[in-house]
Amino acid sequence: MPERMISCAVAICEALTEEMARDEAIFIIGEDLVAHGGIFGQFKGLPERFPGRVIDSPISESCIVGAGLGAALTGMRPLVDMHFADFVTCAMDEIVNQTAKIRYMFGGQVKVPLVIWAPDGAGLSAAAHHSQSLESWFIHAPGLKVVVPSEPADVKGLLKAAIRDDDPVIFFQHKKLFAREGPVPEGEHIVPLGKAAVKRPGGSVTILTYGSGFYMSMEAANELAGMGIEAEVIDLRTLKPLDFETIADSIKKTNRAVVVHEACLSGGFGAEVSARINSELFDYLDAPVLRVAAKDVPIPFSPRLENFVLPKVEDVIKAVRQVTYR
């Protein structure tokens, strides 16, 4: 039987429908959810299916995240919709100082089953305040799990896993990928947090990527195959906890690594992965670890400017050729 194809947007909705039907403690809170089904229509149908459990909030990001946190501390399992990932800045205290730390600073007294769902990413001419990829900030805040899925099946499976997890998860989902379709299993489909996936096997080089970088990397890998370079593409899916075992197994085989992400270069997740590879796998490396990332500027508006700033398939190809000396 051919696998069913659905979009990332439908996958979110399906995951939430299944989880909310399973567990009454789950609710969604954020802006523009009820009448609009979420600002991207991502929660379409849920307000009608689960009346009172999809809650429209005023534009009060601190209290939206805090509402999720306080509810999580008192027996609920909320999903907070950040509207745009960029608006995390308005709730940084609640995310970083409170949510991430509460379990630890209170000596493990309490669990925090909270998902912060944050649509991120550029490519839509949404300019500097609606386009960022901010995942690395939260890698640097101990206490949070950080998930960045790419394909629809991972969106569904990881969202279900995140909702069932008793720790706080920040879940970044790329806006431009909402319409992207892929095969997604029906019903119970869980992708465990902290597990990367080898999505294209290859022996010449390891490409480590996630989110929108995954599609860029796959396209590059297909072109590179024409040059006789077989790239192994690993979709990290969860950045924290990081599945370094899968990374190491691949690099021990390929001896080369390129990290690809849409977030800007300096201080990005590529820096962390690269440092870890250098310190733990130095003897296996035949070339320096390279990073493909956006340029270090805010995301500009005009399509020509935006396109120039963002990493592209050609950049991945160039980096791979450099580390494979081809």
Place this chain on the structure above:
Amino acid sequence: MKSSVSTREMRRLYRTMVTIRKFETLAGELFAAGKIPGFIHLSIGQEASSVGVCSVLRPDDYIATTHRGHGHVIAKGGDLKKMIAELIGRKTGYCKGKGGSMHIADFSLGILGANGVVGGGFPIIIGAGLSIKLRHTDQVAVCFFGDGASNRGTFHEAMNMASIWKLPILFVCENNCYASTTPTSYACSVTNIAARAAGYNIPGVTVDGNDILAVREAAGQAVDRARRGEGPTLLENKTYRRRGHFEGDPQKYRTRAEVAEWEKNDPLLRFASVLKKKKLLTGEMEKEIQKQVDGELKDAVAFAEQSEWPNPEEALEDMFINP
């Protein structure tokens, strides 16, 4: 009409106030003796507020407190042994030595935590209030905060949200005249912080925060209202921070005369005199209470000091439930 308070309850209130006063005094001494690392913020002079409010709460009600939160924790039933052990950084403390004075919580008592961030409790209490509503219980959630926090954006977000959703929340502003070193008269656009409630269409009540019966009466009405599903109230308890912002604060921003003036308005002395007038407290009973509390605190200090320090590696524990 004023609600009546039983003799037993009157004495219990007084005893809790004495416990807080003595606990805070002791904490100051332990700090001065170098036994408490870091810094601590004492609530001496504000006992009527914490005890008055918590006395109308049920064990399953929630509170969120502040960096000046020892009194609230004690008033909600906190364990003195675990508190002292936490203050001096021991393994047996409330948070196994990971929190310290500014991060004490006891989820079994509905204490959702003290907070090192001024105004950090508002968003959390909104979540607790929303959770109560979604779970259809008649619990109440109380957020303690100071005058300084009423200038944070989180205060205004929370007041609005609590109002539109009619959340069962009591916002308790302990206006103690100073936000750290800054006088309230300088930093607040209003004389009475309760006036800000009008902007959010909820009741705002200002009371003499050093009169425990006045605090209790106002808090009781607000809590009853919240339990009936009629929404939040902003209660402002006017009081005074007798100690510095932190222990060791040189307090260049105020005069000794000002502090002395407020010492005459001591909430404990005032309540003792009320009780004595009503013949509910004798000098002998007072001595007995002091003795009992001293004994409890002595035991707490002994427990804490005899407790083990945490192993350094324990710093890596309690991060995630599923690592």
